[in-house]
Amino acid sequence: MFIYDSVQKTKREFKSLQEKKVSLYVCGPTVYDDAHLGHAKSALVFDLLTRVLTANGYDVTYARNITDIDDKIIKKALEQKKDIKEITDFYTEAFHKEMASIGVERPTIEPKATESLETMTELIQKLIDSNHAYATAEGDVYFDTASDSEYLKLSSRVQEEDDKVQRVESSSLKKNPADFALWKSVKDNTVTFDSPFGKGRPGWHLECSAMIEKHLAKPDAEYAVDIHGGGADLLFPHHENEAAQTRCGTNHALANYWMHNGFVNIDGEKMSKSLGNSFFLKDALKEYDGEVLRFYLLSTHYRSNFNFNTEDLATSKKRLDKIYRLKKRLFGLAENCEPTKFQEHLLESLSDDMNVSSGLALIDEMISHANEALDTAGKHKVLKREVISNLSYIENILGFGVKNAFEYFQFGIDEDTKSRIDDLIVKRNEAKKEKNFEASDKLRDEILAFGVSIMDTAQGTFWEKV
RNA sequence: GGUGCCAUCGCCAAGUGGUAAGGCCGCAGCCUGCAAAGCUGCUAUCCCCAGUUCAAAUCUGGGUGGCACCUCCA
Incomplete structure (x- = not known):
């Protein structure tokens, strides 16, 4: 089996970390709105990957997260005057239902951010202890990108010159403009979680690293998972940051293979x-x-x-x-x-x-x-x-x-119409039997008017929605 | 501006060195009372220029034209 690795930019023969076992992690939806065709595409691609891996004899453990902590969710909840959970449950259920209707099977594991807070704070603590992260006076915790010599290698990026200029303009307490939040301090009374770093919310990138550690990573392996997937836009900054967190906070790299699906326009x-x-x-x-x-x-x-x-x-x-x-x-x-x-x-x-x-x-x-x-x-x-x-x-x-x-061929035709079509087909066949083709053709026109086509076969007359 | 991707028949789209898959549409035919469905046959030298090679759509260089990411985003 061959897989195009979007980080190495080459097609590589697939070799699993463990004999005949594959761990696959894909970035799932943030449940604050309906799924669009892009979500469908991504879900379909990795659904197919799972099926192909399985057909090749692999036992696949497929994890796809549900991001249920996010500013956009909170915003929507405030707007609609609803509870956060009401919003996330609603869209999670809708997501499942819609994915099922396009034949996407449920992943092996669907971890939620809200259920993995402990793993996230543990990972932050490890990063602080190893000097890869720092807390600011305001209570935010940032990943220190300068501490990671591998940073930006995943997405083949170069540090931009004007980043240093921006630093002056920025009011943030970040050491470096590229540093990203692991924990965001929240002072108001909206939605906060307790942590050793104070009240706040986890950074988006952290979620995936934490979930992978919790559900998929094998302690002694070189990589946390075999394959990490997601939409093409996720490579930077999301996957870059995920990889940095895992690399610096654990004893392994994040993924052996990276797969990114293209966009839907x-x-x-x-x-x-x-x-x-x-x-x-x-x-x-x-x-x-x-x-x-x-x-x-x-x-x-x-x-x-x-x-x-x-x-x-x-x-x-x-x-x-x-x-x-x-x-x-x-x-x-x-x-x-x-x-x-x-x-x-x-x-x-x-x-x-x-x-x-x-x-x-x-x-x-x-x-x-x-x-x-x-x-x-x-x-x-x-x-x-x-x-x-x-x-x-x-x-x-x-x-x-x-x-x-x-x-399948009757999609969108109601029962009443179906029986009317069937009646007309019976009449038409009677007319045909009597070789009254004028009448049978007239009946056929009536049938066609329902937006269906008909075909005479050895097994009988069938109709299909056009 | 930085980084990267792409350019194949009217349309969609495989093919990464060995002489252009497939589908849709179109045309001709078989089948059919006529249709529909099904089957058969026909239809491109791969954006342009130069180079490497016995051999290039496939590699290299240069052009032209699209697109993406660099900010939340599948």
Whole structure:
């Protein structure tokens, strides 16, 4: 298996720290608002990584945090006059629900910041004791970036000259402008936590380092985790700072491999609150089947920036439709458990830094071959079972085609409409039987008016939402 | 300004030295009462210039054009 390491900027063969075991940590959401397509992309990428690692025989421990301490959460709580926990619980639950609808499985561990305060303060204390952090007169604790010779190496950055100028202007008590907060003193009565350094709140970067130590790190290993992942924007400063904290506060480096997924843009523009073009997952799910979104968001390489637009989404749907149509053709048959060459090749593609694109090419070719064979040798049982086994493999490793094929094609059509369509199909078939094609074509037009297409097959007449 | 990434058929998109995967769209055909679905066939020399090499989309240099990060952000 190969993974592109975004810190070393090269594709590396994956070797786990422990035999056949992988620890994976991914930066999760700050639960103060609805998840947008970018959250979905990141969750999907690492969901797929977990599946591919598992298919390669690894036992994966996947941790993704929930950041439930944050200024933005507090701000929202004050605005809405609600309790912090009410806000975080609401968005955490929404996150889980929406992720489930695009086929993202729950991580092995989902640590919350509020449940890891002790680990965080312990880590701060270690950093203070080893002279990598200092407390100011105001009660804040900062990481001393000058004390870490490795600082900025992770993100290949150079210390900027004007940083030193800013120091004069800054009213902060930081020794160095690059120093970042580990603990922020809070004087008011909003939300504070007790610590040996006084009342306050932990710094954002600290959270991840602490969670990794608590849940994943093996004391004697060279690295705390095998793989650390997150969005491309997290490399600096978040991951840089995380790495510094762990490096200086423990006896190991943070991660052996770093993976960063590319960004989701909307119609060529960056998605952001200020531009007002955030695309929330919950809104997308009203219009599109979750699996179509999954297919679309995963169809491009995870490292590339992704340009979301409805035309390409429609193309992805057509591609996913083909999987489901084949599934319909084989409805009700059992699978053969023998692994096929196709499955071997698919895993090979996905194991090469998750090359989904070439995997999809294999899938499309497999579908074509299967349809061709079914057209010419429809009663070939061994072949059918092999194809079903292939489809089942795709379901497991990519999460494509997991639904009932008939229900998939009926997304967004209510029960009443369904029965009306079915009635019309019965009437149309009667007309066809009597060779009254004028009547049958008229009935077909009525059916098409519901926004569906119909197809006559050997198994009967089926309809699909267009 | 600093750092880094990218540029492949109308559109989406693989491919990092050996002579351009796949999908969508389009065209032709098979199938069909007609359709739809399915199948078959057809469609690019890889932004520009120069260089390295027996051989380059793939390496090097220079241009042009996009984009990202440097601030909370997946």
